[in-house]
Amino acid sequence: MNKEQLLNAFNFRHACKEFDVNRLIPEEDFEFILETARLSPSSFGFEPWHFLVVQDKNLREQLRSKAWGVTKKLDTASHIVIGLTMKSPLMRWDAEYIQYFMREIQKLPEEVVKGKGKFFETFQKSDFDLTDDRKLFDWAAKQNYIALGNMMTAAALIGIDSCPMEGFEQKETEAILRNSFGIDTDKFGVSYMVAFGYRVMEPKAKTRRPLNQMVTWK
Numbered sequence: 302m303n304k305e306q307l308l309n310a311f312n313f314r315h316a317c318k319e320f321d322v323n324r325l326i327p328e329e330d331f332e333f334i335l336e337t338a339r340l341s342p343s344s345f346g347f348e349p350w351h352f353l354v355v356q357d358k359n360l361r362e363q364l365r366s367k368a369w370g371v372t373k374k375l376d377t378a379s380h381i382v383i384g385l386t387m388k389s390p391l392m393r394w395d396a397e398y399i400q401y402f403m404r405e406i407q408k409l410p411e412e413v414v415k416g417k418g419k420f421f422e423t424f425q426k427s428d429f430d431l432t433d434d435r436k437l438f439d440w441a442a443k444q445n446y447i448a449l450g451n452m453m454t455a456a457a458l459i460g461i462d463s464c465p466m467e468g469f470e471q472k473e474t475e476a477i478l479r480n481s482f483g484i485d486t487d488k489f490g491v492s493y494m495v496a497f498g499y500r501v502m503e504p505k506a507k508t509r510r511p512l513n514q515m516v517t518w519k
């Protein structure tokens with residue numbers, strides 16, 4: 302792949318407002334998109350995310366009522382992903398989950414688990430001051446948006462459209478996730494939704510500031 306092809310994908314990607322209801326993304330292509338989320342970087346490598354793929358029509362219908370910026374996409378997208386972010390019971394420096402993750406996923410030897418755990422504690426308590434639940438959630442959510450960006454770019458590279466979305470009531474949507482989707486909202490919060498599918502119309506030309514207005518060299 303050359304630079305022009307990559308930039309073409311970035312130009313192809315736009316916030317697609319409506320999708321072709323007659324076209325479903327092949328399973329293999331959607332797995333490819335999810336794989337790019339899985340391979341995304343995260344702070345200390347702790348992967349503070351979970352991706353909820355909502356294909357059930359009734360469940361999509363329930364989300365609609367609290368999602369003003371999402372309705373048309375819920376109705377027409379081939380795939381809808383809700384980006385869930387881990388909350389403090391999973392992400393606090395002293396969470397059992399962090400211990401489990403270092404040992405079982407990262408396969409760190411015991412002395413490294415101790416050292417890394419200490420660094421993580423200092424990072425949260427002072428370096429980044431993540432001392433309340435909201436700060437910790439927002440820190441974890443920032444990482445989830447990296448996965449979001451990667452999924453959208455990957456989709457564009459294989460000719461699939463997408464739309465990132467925050468146009469919903471966060472608290473009410475979490476209540477729906479708790480009551481109808483069986484999500485443990487003490488452990489997970491909703492950060493974004495993202496729709497994938499195929500456009501029905503061509504997008505308007507992109508508006509962006511020139512690079513010299515957003516980059517400073519010293």
Ligand SMILES: Cc1cc2nc3c(=O)[nH]c(=O)nc-3n(C[C@H](O)[C@H](O)[C@H](O)COP(=O)(O)O)c2cc1C
Pocket residue numbers: 314315316317318370371464465466467468469493504507
């Ligand atoms: C975090 C985030 C939230 C967004 N929320 C919505 C949304 O709820 N509904 C929508 O139609 N577009 C949404 N957008 C799309 C933006 O409006 C769009 O990306 C921006 O206007 C730039 O246009 P482009 O993506 O077509 O280049 C969102 C984008 C981002 C990054």
